[in-house]
Amino acid sequence: xxxxxxxxxxxxxxxxxxxxxxxxxxxxxxxxxxxxxxxxxxxxxxxxxxxxxxxxxxxxxxxxxxxxxxxxxxxxxxxxxxxxxxxxxxxxxxxxxxxxxxxxxxxxxxxxxxxxxxxxxxxxxxxxxxxxxxxxxxxxxxxxxxxxxxxxxxxxxxxxxxxxxxxxxxxxxxxxxxxxxxxxxxxxxxxxxxxxxxxxxxxxxxxxxxxxxxxxxxxxxxxxxxxxxxxxxxxx
Numbered sequence: 340x341x342x343x344x345x346x347x348x349x350x351x352x353x354x355x356x357x358x359x360x361x362x363x364x365x366x367x368x369x370x371x372x373x374x375x376x377x378x379x380x381x382x383x384x385x386x387x388x389x390x391x392x393x394x395x396x397x398x399x400x401x402x403x404x405x406x407x408x409x410x411x412x413x414x415x416x417x418x419x420x421x422x423x424x425x426x427x428x429x430x431x432x433x434x435x436x437x438x439x440x441x442x443x444x445x446x447x448x449x450x451x452x453x454x455x456x457x458x459x460x461x462x463x464x465x466x467x468x469x470x471x472x473x474x475x476x477x478x479x480x481x482x483x484x485x486x487x488x489x490x491x492x493x494x495x496x497x498x499x500x501x502x503x504x505x506x507x508x509x510x511x512x513x514x515x516x517x518x519x520x521x522x523x524x525x526x527x528x529x530x531x532x533x534x535x536x537x538x539x540x541x542x543x544x545x546x547x548x549x550x551x552x553x554x555x556x557x558x559x560x561x562x563x564x565x566x567x568x569x570x571x572x573x574x575x
Contacts, residue, residue, distance in 0.1 A: 442489030
């Protein structure tokens with residue numbers, strides 16, 4: 340007989356969480372459709388990352404993306420997965436991907452009211468040495484009455500409907516920030532194939548003793564940022 344104490348019989352999945360938030364906000368359900376499709380793409384990418392070696396997905400595809408990075412086979416797969424899933428959600432009208440030179444305009448009959456900006460697989464150049472990689476995304480609502488275009492994505496951060504990232508490692512974690520629900524962490528449970536809420540309303544401490552950032556492009560930093568970092572590294 341199964342010991343029920345080892346199972347949570349009232350788990351909060353990503354879908355349930357977003358549906359509850361949408362119900363409180365009296366939403367149309369379109370945002371839930373979008374996130375469900377994005378989660379499906381992330382699950383598929385997670386599987387591809389784990390199988391990359393035996394599925395021949397390591398290695399360079401022979402091209403570079405718009406930011407000058409060498410494109411890996413896994414980059415192409417992840418980009419195709421994300422774009423196809425978002426298009427089929429009937430909730431997006433513009434998709435901006437790091438892997439595409441131009442914004443992807445969704446077919447008219449499939450268009451919704453959201454714009455998604457995404458890096459399908461950040462850090463893929465490190466996958467050969469098993470360093471964690473991830474998917475980064477931001478979601479805006481279309482505000483212009485004009486036909487959808489890449490310009491619709493040029494909005495300030497305060498207009499974000501949601502943003503977040505998925506981290507692929509020993510476990511697959513999805514962190515979602517929404518304007519109404521704060522920051523919440525979900526973990527992919529491979530047994531049931533769902534993202535489960537593991538930490539609610541995450542906040543950063545007001546003060547800590549560690550700073551973490553990529554200083555590879557420090558020479559391009561704004562002078563104020565450079566001065567701030569200098570004070571943190573060499574306190575008087």
